[in-house]
Amino acid sequence: MAHGDITHIDIPVTDLASATEFYSGLFGWQIAAPPGFEGYPMWRAPNQISGGGLAPRSEGFTQPRSYVEVDSIDDTLAKATELGGTVLMAKSEITDTSWWAVIADADGNAIGLYEGTTEV
Structure with a gap:
């Protein structure tokens, strides 16, 4: 994927088994938690391209959130702030080779950022 592509969509849920x-x-989604990510089942659509996760609902996470792949989260956070956005969650590690963060645009829409790869 390239900078700016939507790469992942998380759906907040209260009951993982029911969801x-x-x-x-x-929808016929294949849903399973990958090793090391128990409690965070990942879904893949029948097209084998679209996908995301079923994540625990929390106070700050009540609506589905799209994640956009970026070349550099650090640069994107700086640019988002410069353009009037805010950082809702600073850059955090997923694996040794991948990171995520969350920003809000000027209207308060939460957008996730993803950098790296989770491929082994």
Whole structure:
């Protein structure tokens, strides 16, 4: 994927088992937690391209959130702030080779950022 591509969509849920049954039954999504990410089942659409996760709902995470792949989270956070956005969550490590962060645009829409690769 390239800088600016939507790469992942998280859906906030309160009951992982129920949400897994709902989305796999409704859309035919393959849903399973990858090793090392227990409690965070990942979904993949039948096109084998679209995907994301079923993440625990929390106070700051109540609506689905899209993640955009970027070349540099650090640069993107700086640019977002310069353009009137705010940083909701600073850069955090996913694996040794991948990171994420969350920004809000001027209207308060939360957008996730992703840099790196989770490929082994």
